[in-house]
Amino acid sequence: MAEIDMPGDEVERLGGLLRRVVQLIDTKPSGFTVEDVGPPLARSGGTFDDEWKDGRVQVKRNTKDLTDACDAIVKAFDDFDRQMGDSLKGDGGGSRPGR
Numbered sequence: 001m002a003e004i005d006m007p008g009d010e011v012e013r014l015g016g017l018l019r020r021v022v023q024l025i026d027t028k029p030s031g032f033t034v035e036d037v038g039p040p041l042a043r044s045g046g047t048f049d050d051e052w053k054d055g056r057v058q059v060k061r062n063t064k065d066l067t068d069a070c071d072a073i074v075k076a077f078d079d080f081d082r083q084m085g086d087s088l089k090g091d092g093g094g095s096r097p098g099r
Contacts, residue, residue: 008073008074008077008078011070011073011074011077012070012074014066014070015067015070015071015074018063018066018067018070019067021059021063022060022063022064022067025056025059025060025063026056
């Protein structure tokens with residue numbers, strides 16, 4: 001019998017990690033003051049953060065698409081596994097002639 005390797009656990013984990021990216025993408029850096037990093041670095045960080053807004057929107061949109069795809073793949077794996085299990089519980093995989 002052929003073995004089919006379906007990485008459902010890995011795909012499910014990827015979906016979880018992508019959801020975490022979306023949760024964290026709008027967070028702002030914290031825990032430092034201008035005195036800690038110096039005005040030039042603080043100013044550069046603020047500029048980067050302001051210019052990153054459009055990038056965040058695009059990353060969130062693409063991440064949602066990828067997360068939805070991961071969910072669909074995991075569901076397909078589960079459905080296939082259930083169908084294969086159900087077929088094995090039946091008459092052994094096919095009808096016999098004369099029965």
